[in-house]
Amino acid sequence: MEEDIDTRKINNSFLRDHSYATEADINLSVEFNHTGELLATGDKGGRVVIFQRSRRSKNQSHEPEFDYLKSLEIEEKINKIRWLPQQNAAYFLLSTNGTWSVIRGQKGYNLKDEEGRLRDPATITTLRVPVLRPMDLMVEATPRRVFANAHTYHINSISVTATMKPTYIVDIKPANMEELTEVITAAEFHPHHCNTFVYSSSKGTIRLCDMRASALCDRHTKFFEEPEDPSNRSFFSEIISSISDVKFSHSGRYIMTRDYLTVKVWDLNMENRPIETYQVHDYLRSKLCSLYENDCIFDKFECVWNGSDSVIMTGSYNNFFRMFDRNTKRDVTLEASRENSKPRAILKPRKVCVGGKRRKDEISVDSLDFSKKILHTAWHPSENIIAVAATNNLYIFQDKVN
Amino acid sequence: MFARGLKRKSTEDAEDGDGGVAGVPAAPSYTLQRQSLLDMSLVKLQLCHMLVEPNLCRSVLIANTVRQIQEEMTQDGTWRVVAPQAAGRAPLDRLVSTEILCRSGREQEGVGDGPLPDPAPGQAPRRPQSSPWGLDGSREGRGGFQKSLDHIFETLENKTPGSVEELFSDVDSSYYDLDAVLTGMVGGAPSGPGLPAFAPAAAAPPSSTCRSDLGELEHAVEILVET
Numbered sequence: 001m002e003e004d005i006d007t008r009k010i011n012n013s014f015l016r017d018h019s020y021a022t023e024a025d026i027n028l029s030v031e032f033n034h035t036g037e038l039l040a041t042g043d044k045g046g047r048v049v050i051f052q053r054s055r056r057s058k059n060q061s062h063e064p065e066f067d068y069l070k071s072l073e074i075e076e077k078i079n080k081i082r083w084l085p086q087q088n089a090a091y092f093l094l095s096t097n098g099t100w101s102v103i104r105g106q107k108g109y110n111l112k113d114e115e116g117r118l119r120d121p122a123t124i125t126t127l128r129v130p131v132l133r134p135m136d137l138m139v140e141a142t143p144r145r146v147f148a149n150a151h152t153y154h155i156n157s158i159s160v161t162a163t164m165k166p167t168y169i170v171d172i173k174p175a176n177m178e179e180l181t182e183v184i185t186a187a188e189f190h191p192h193h194c195n196t197f198v199y200s201s202s203k204g205t206i207r208l209c210d211m212r213a214s215a216l217c218d219r220h221t222k223f224f225e226e227p228e229d230p231s232n233r234s235f236f237s238e239i240i241s242s243i244s245d246v247k248f249s250h251s252g253r254y255i256m257t258r259d260y261l262t263v264k265v266w267d268l269n270m271e272n273r274p275i276e277t278y279q280v281h282d283y284l285r286s287k288l289c290s291l292y293e294n295d296c297i298f299d300k301f302e303c304v305w306n307g308s309d310s311v312i313m314t315g316s317y318n319n320f321f322r323m324f325d326r327n328t329k330r331d332v333t334l335e336a337s338r339e340n341s342k343p344r345a346i347l348k349p350r351k352v353c354v355g356g357k358r359r360k361d362e363i364s365v366d367s368l369d370f371s372k373k374i375l376h377t378a379w380h381p382s383e384n385i386i387a388v389a390a391t392n393n394l395y396i397f398q399d400k401v402n
Numbered sequence: 403m404f405a406r407g408l409k410r411k412s413t414e415d416a417e418d419g420d421g422g423v424a425g426v427p428a429a430p431s432y433t434l435q436r437q438s439l440l441d442m443s444l445v446k447l448q449l450c451h452m453l454v455e456p457n458l459c460r461s462v463l464i465a466n467t468v469r470q471i472q473e474e475m476t477q478d479g480t481w482r483v484v485a486p487q488a489a490g491r492a493p494l495d496r497l498v499s500t501e502i503l504c505r506s507g508r509e510q511e512g513v514g515d516g517p518l519p520d521p522a523p524g525q526a527p528r529r530p531q532s533s534p535w536g537l538d539g540s541r542e543g544r545g546g547f548q549k550s551l552d553h554i555f556e557t558l559e560n561k562t563p564g565s566v567e568e569l570f571s572d573v574d575s576s577y578y579d580l581d582a583v584l585t586g587m588v589g590g591a592p593s594g595p596g597l598p599a600f601a602p603a604a605a606a607p608p609s610s611t612c613r614s615d616l617g618e619l620e621h622a623v624e625i626l627v628e629t
Contacts, residue, residue, distance in 0.1 A: 180462055181462060181465075181466055181469075182462070183458055183459045183462050185459055202459050202462060202463055235436075235439060235467055235470055235471065236467075238463065238466055238467070238470075239463045239467065242459065242463060289435075289439065292439075292442070293442060295446075295460075298457070298459075298460045298463070
């Protein structure tokens with residue numbers, strides 16, 4: 001499998017591949033399709049942009065790049081994007097904003113409802129140390145209207161079953177508001193067992209449901225919850241335990257959850273606690289009141305697995321994103337910003353200084369820019385190519401094949 | 403702003419080795435911090451309907467926070483009711499009181515672990531969003547609030563501590579039941595909505611709790627329940 005991923009190697013390997021910018025705060029959602037050939041982004045203004053992998057060889061080295069393929073305007077705000085398993089040569093893109101639409105994502109974009117067919121998942125290849133390299137292509141897009149839907153409850157999470165029928169889990173408002181103390185925050189279908197799905201809650205719990213057992217999603221077959229740590233108890237404990245994203249591993253054996261300060265990996269066979277916990281930005285623990293005041297504490301970060309389930313990635317503030325190697329237990333902080341990543345330049349790891357003397361190149365907690373948050377990231381299903389949405393910029397980083 | 407986030411008061415005071423907050427139930431700083439958090443949370447609930455995208459999860463989490471504080475204050479016996487003010491100024495005064503409490507809390511505690519950046523005196527941390535009220539939506543909303551707040555600040559800072567006493571009177575406690583408020587089912591609300599405004603930081607903080615404007619909360623409730 002992959003060799004030991006040294007932090008320095010990871011540092012040396014990520015280069016900016018591509019940048020796609022808009023002027024407005026568009027909150028890009030990003031997703032690779034199942035083969036990794038297409039990358040879709042959707043923004044608040046209702047714009048869907050699809051990039052396609054191109055294989056041009058330059059200088060005898062195989063340097064796959066992403067080309068801007070097509071964009072599509074729909075009159076709705078896009079929250080999440082998920083690819084449906086494709087049927088033959090047709091690609092499908094699903095977006096949601098409170099309603100949903102299926103878009104044929106190839107030539108000739110049509111808005112209509114479709115069903116695809118199951119396709120064999122791409123073979124997961126061995127991952128080398130990821131090396132990121134910037135691309136030359138730059139796409140500028142003009143900002144669009146932000147659609148205000150004051151009275152709709154958006155679909156928060158969408159997932160696609162292995163056998164094709166898209167199914168949705170929506171936050172349901174109870175008849176009596178005073179009874180509402182917990183909401184569903186994210187959900188996903190099992191990658192292999194289409195009858196099984198998980199959903200997470202605002203109280204930090206995960207429920208695994210088998211639809212064969214019950215038609216109601218409140219009948220769960222497994223219930224995952226970690227006991228609360230009494231020494232860390234505060235008025236913000238519940239808020240920071242709220243799970244913002246849940247993702248099955250590609251193997252289907254694990255689930256990963258993201259709450260405000262951590263990423264946790266759970267074994268489906270162990271419900272009483274996660275098997276791994278990774279601190280994303282624990283230095284924020286002493287700032288929770290301020291983050292509550294400015295609403296940052298409600299930011300919903302996503303998390304992703306790499307193709308082999310050995311590395312997990314999630315975003316943070318100041319345009320930082322974090323990667324954790326589950327095998328070596330090493331982690332790295334990288335930054336997605338134009339200023340810090342010239343084309344073809346290698347990203348250097350960043351470090352947040354939590355106290356004491358600040359070293360050169362470190363950034364102190366109080367200097368972090370909390371308006372620059374990376375909520376959405378995507379990892380190619382089989383290669384070391386990642387897409388990082390930093391506010392109104394999309395960065396694609398890819399492995400430098402030596 | 404608050405050291406280590408705002409820790410819940412531990413009932414086992416003797417066992418809790420944490421410095422500072424726990425184990426001193428009557429400590430003014432903790433009470434003040436908790437009150438400030440309550441105020442801030444109620445303001446956020448009020449403002450939910452003003453967001454471009456009302457967020458159910460966020461509303462529920464804030465409401466739960468308010469409940470937690472309410473429960474603790476009930477156990478403390480500090481969940482006392484404070485009277486509303488004159489109707490006209492009430493909602494904005496309500497917002498102002500939170501800011502003043504936050505400011506006074508910081509001045510009492512020193513910078514400590516501090517807010518995110520070093521705020522200008524009298525201002526809450528303003529890192530990502532420029533408003534301390536957590537408005538993450540329309541810019542219009544922020545601008546309008548800011549003007550109103552500035553005006554109220556000036557008005558408020560001219561008050562003397564003694565004037566605060568005049569504002570308190572007895573109110574039916576069911577008025578402030580959060581569940582009832584959230585469902586908008588409280589009937590017979592007093593005609594004068596609003597909250598006491600606290601004197602500037604130099605004055606001793608009032609021992610009573612403060613409540614939201616019921617009218618504003620009812621409105622927020624309507625927004626929450628409507629489809």
